[in-house]
Amino acid sequence: MANNTPIIIIPATTSYHLSQIHTLFLTYTSSLNLDLSYQSLNTELSTLPGAYAPPSGRLFLAVSRTGDAIGCVGLRKLPSDDQGTCCDSRPKVAEMKRLYAVPAARGTGVGRCLAEAAIQGARDAGYETVKLDTLGTMHGAMALYRSLGFVECGRYYDTPVDGTRFFELDLRKSSGSRCQ
Template sequence: MSLQVRRAETTEQIAYVRALFLDYLHFIEAYLGQTLSFQGTEREFADFPQTYDALWLAEVNGHQVGAVGLKPFDECTGELKRLWVTPEGRGHGVGKALCQACIEGAREQGYVRLLLDTDRGLTHANSVYERLGFVDIDRYYDNPMDSRFMALDLTSKH
């Protein structure tokens, strides 16, 4: 098995990330039984990838199986968004590798903190975040769902 995580920079790579993010959006909205439009998804995908500082794409044996994005939150803080691994990509450490790439990218951007929100029922994703050092925090944006909010201090290495 060959896992590769790279920053998505070419038009083709960005198109793959966009498609994976849309797959994620369809999955999560079906899973939750409600839309994520409160996150500004219509604008996000109309202007894609303008709302992101960076995007990463994961490949297993040459097949695109996952992606994650880094969005600016404020001048000191980034947000890990849209982590998604396709069913065929799961079980190979893809989610962890994507998170690690995003964490390093956030450090390179000069962020001192990285935020994320997730659903408590996504137990595998939650355990990846916990193992990487994310801790629970108070709600950091207006979100009508019962989400779990987490943060990672980027000034210390985990």
């Protein structure tokens, strides 16, 4: 895929889009060679859009000019942010999940554009913070997150995967998108 190929980011709202997201999520998680059962991955895949459904969630799909699905990302309310309503002083927190670009699309900016779409989706949904986790071996992903303003933070859930790194972005302090 050439670097001059337009990147089109769309909300995944139709059953066709969701089937493409399902395929990309499965391709991505399979490529990790990790047991993600602790994340209830099978349930997540079988119930899409599930927690990624509006109004609190979002799914975005990157497509090529020819309509091929080349990447995806999900945004959902952070599961541990379900306590209380009026009396809970914690900011509304979203979690960015499953940012993935097919190998042929890497290096084209598709990951950045997907991440920026998720960040804007979080703003639109009224979130104040976006958190995410990544493997410590994913140096390119960590560089992308840092370039978007994410900073490393403490562990926000228990994971059996050694080397998991946690990041957060304060939406009240971050700027806008470069992909629009």
